[in-house]
Amino acid sequence: MICSCFGTSSVLQKRHDKHANESVQTEEGDSIAKTKNFTYNLLVGATNNFHRSNKIGRGGFGTVYKGVLKNGREVAVKVLSAESKQGEREFMTEIDTISNVKHPNLTELLGCCVHGRNRILVYEYLENSSIDRALLGFRKSIKLDWEKRSAICMGTARGLAYLHEELVPHIVHRDIKASNILLDENLQPKIGDFGLAKLFPDNITHISTKIAGTAGYLAPEYVLGGQLTLKADVYSFGVLALEVVSGRSSGNTNYGCGDKLLMEWAWELYEEGKLLDLVDPELEEFPKDEAIRYMKVALFCAQANASRRPMMSQVTEMLSRNVRLNEDQLTPPGFCEGSSRKSGMVSKNKSSDTTTSHQMSSYPITTTEVAPR
Ligand SMILES: Nc1ncnc2c1ncn2[C@@H]1O[C@H](COP(=O)(O)OP(=O)(O)O)[C@@H](O)[C@H]1O
Numbered sequence: 394m395i396c397s398c399f400g401t402s403s404v405l406q407k408r409h410d411k412h413a414n415e416s417v418q419t420e421e422g423d424s425i426a427k428t429k430n431f432t433y434n435l436l437v438g439a440t441n442n443f444h445r446s447n448k449i450g451r452g453g454f455g456t457v458y459k460g461v462l463k464n465g466r467e468v469a470v471k472v473l474s475a476e477s478k479q480g481e482r483e484f485m486t487e488i489d490t491i492s493n494v495k496h497p498n499l500t501e502l503l504g505c506c507v508h509g510r511n512r513i514l515v516y517e518y519l520e521n522s523s524i525d526r527a528l529l530g531f532r533k534s535i536k537l538d539w540e541k542r543s544a545i546c547m548g549t550a551r552g553l554a555y556l557h558e559e560l561v562p563h564i565v566h567r568d569i570k571a572s573n574i575l576l577d578e579n580l581q582p583k584i585g586d587f588g589l590a591k592l593f594p595d596n597i598t599h600i601s602t603k604i605a606g607t608a609g610y611l612a613p614e615y616v617l618g619g620q621l622t623l624k625a626d627v628y629s630f631g632v633l634a635l636e637v638v639s640g641r642s643s644g645n646t647n648y649g650c651g652d653k654l655l656m657e658w659a660w661e662l663y664e665e666g667k668l669l670d671l672v673d674p675e676l677e678e679f680p681k682d683e684a685i686r687y688m689k690v691a692l693f694c695a696q697a698n699a700s701r702r703p704m705m706s707q708v709t710e711m712l713s714r715n716v717r718l719n720e721d722q723l724t725p726p727g728f729c730e731g732s733s734r735k736s737g738m739v740s741k742n743k744s745s746d747t748t749t750s751h752q753m754s755s756y757p758i759t760t761t762e763v764a765p766r
């Protein structure tokens with residue numbers, strides 16, 4: 394178990410930034426390995442001077458390039474675009490913490506580089522890209538059968554359960570979405586970008602990006618009131634699981650089912666007892682009961698009332714065993730309407746059939762730090 398000093402730079406007793414992979418002692422006597430420092434020149438060489446042909450993608454935090462180190466190892470080099478809210482020392486402390494978080498379902502941070510105002514992160518390179526490209530894009534790059542999809546849901550749930558419940562102090566990811574679930578050579582999922590949201594002011598970068606583009610992943614209480622708890626990640630996981638089972642992106646509303654969000658449509662099908670209609674038509678064979686269970690677990694995760702959502706360790710249980718889900722306890726999802734429709738927040742109530750909507754813009758988005766479980 395790693396006992397880190399997330400956000401508390403003062404507990405580090407010493408640093409020697411020029412030397413990689415040393416250990417530093419926290420005041421509690423725990424040791425954390427220091428992040429490897431890559432020189433800027435080394436990364437220039439690895440990425441062919443950040444050439445556009447090496448560019449893999451661009452997201453809320455910056456631009457990602459594929460690089461090859463001198464020893465032949467492939468890496469993903471992320472050049473952070475937004476100004477960090479911290480000074481170099483605090484930034485390095487956060488980065489030390491992130492690079493000490495290791496789990497088979499988390500993308501490994503190999504090191505970093507601070508060069509003038511540039512801050513660059515070096516990650517292990519995941520050759521099968523992210524599931525937005527592999528599964529949800531126009532040009533789906535990989536054929537994912539049911540076993541692979543179920544492994545993606547399970548592995549992502551395990552990675553999140555580790556961040557939420559095993560790591561001390563725990564980490565709320567804040568940005569669980571298809572482009573942050575990367576696939577290794579065996580198509581096992583690895584969550585990317587954990588710990589990063591904390592480095593930046595909330596008013597720029599990924600938060601505003603999400604409101605504009607991928608609002609479908611956001612828990613209602615996060616958008617409306619800025620309440621950021623572990624349960625906001627659980628909500629996003631629910632949306633992601635539906636995407637994996639259905640092969641449809643939550644960012645679209647043109648599924649041939651009217652102008653509905655994926656979660657909204659899933660709830661409607663659930664109420665009609667037709668959840669199987671949601672399964673990706675490209676899936677030729679799949680265990681129907683299991684697929685239905687996965688979709689119901691997704692609905693449990695996305696309930697409008699955050700306290701009713703399961704913890705991620707419970708989600709792994711619900712997904713992995715053929716447990717009977719207590720559907721009497723299942724309440725409707727809350728969701729944010731996407732940019733394709735009027736901007737607002739909707740929570741539909743099953744029993745009264747009333748719809749409550751609030752204008753998103755009238756609620757300031759201020760996130761809190763890691764919140765209690
Ligand atoms: N470690 C990695 N290995 C391979 N591809 C990656 C890696 N990290 C990110 N990518 C690719 O780069 C794209 C942009 O990533 P990122 O900057 O993290 O944006 P996002 O905001 O979508 O998370 C992702 O969609 C993914 O396909």
Ligand SMILES: [Mg+2]
Pocket residue numbers: 452572573585586
């Ligand atoms: Mg990412």
